[in-house]
Amino acid sequence: MRPFDVQAVLFDLDGTLVDSAPDLGAAVDKMRCDRGLPSLPLTDYRPFAGAGARGMLGVAFGMTPDHAEFAAMREEFFRNYESRMTELTRPFAGVADMLQGLRVRGLPWGVVTNKQMRFAAPLTRAMALFKQASCVVGGDTTPHPKPHPAPLLEAARQLRVPAAACLYVGDDERDIVAGRAAGMRTVAATYGYLGGSVDTVVWGADARIDSPLQLLDLLNRGRVA
Incomplete structure (x- = not known):
């Protein structure tokens, strides 16, 4: 394990904070109901919430981004969600105390989220x-x-902190990939949407946490590994 001088902490949004x-599930489920289809339970939508419109439309309609109607359906979903x-x-339990x-x-x-700044x-x-x-980067x-x-x-850059002194916390493999590519240390939030259904070990994060408050434990130890 290597000591790490943390000067700033960055977080993914959905599924992490x-x-x-x-709300994402309800927005797309309304689309099903508006078309006379039966409602689906939140448990169907939850594991795919981190994937935004792509994930929600995939669950609700089996629709992929290459579908001819995907763009129009995505905008309808966006309008529903925006409302x-x-x-x-x-917030997830423990997030407020962690912050x-x-x-x-x-x-x-x-x-740092993949959610458009519109949302x-x-x-x-x-x-x-x-x-x-x-900062909020969309x-x-x-x-x-x-x-x-x-x-x-x-x-x-906005925080005026070297990337190498930042810690990035996220619940998706792409968060860890992005953080490592930016030269940051990374923490996988296994309490998020994907933690229970995938092997987060293979993501290669420097650490994993099963609850938000565990991040403070990592910082108290002064090391992330």
Whole structure:
């Protein structure tokens, strides 16, 4: 294990800081109901919530991005989601205390998500949890979303912290790929949407946490490995 001087912590949004699956699922399930199809339970949608429109339309309609109607269906989903983004979305248990722990340590933190800023900006503005966030970088803030390192490098630039001194926490393999490509240490959040259904060990993260507060334990030890 190697000591690591953390100067800032960056987080994925959906599945890492907040559980948005209920609102994402409801937005696409409305599309099913509007077409006379039976409603699906949230348990069907939850594992795919991190994949956004692609994941939700895949569950609800078996639709892939190469489908001729995908673009139109995606925009309908976006409109539905936009109208209810914060109805059921809540921080995961322990997230508020974890972020308070970062503040006590004087560590700036920010968000790097593949959610378009059309959604990421109003969502984070509407939730008190994000008032202390030093940056919010969306999937369209830079020319390339994750797993490209560009969004993470942009966040480091906004925080004025070297990328090598940042820690990135996410619940998807692309988060770990992006973080490593940006030269950051990475932490896999196994409590997120994919943690229970895939082998997160193969992602190659520097550490894994089963709850948000475990991140503070890592920082207390002064090492991530």
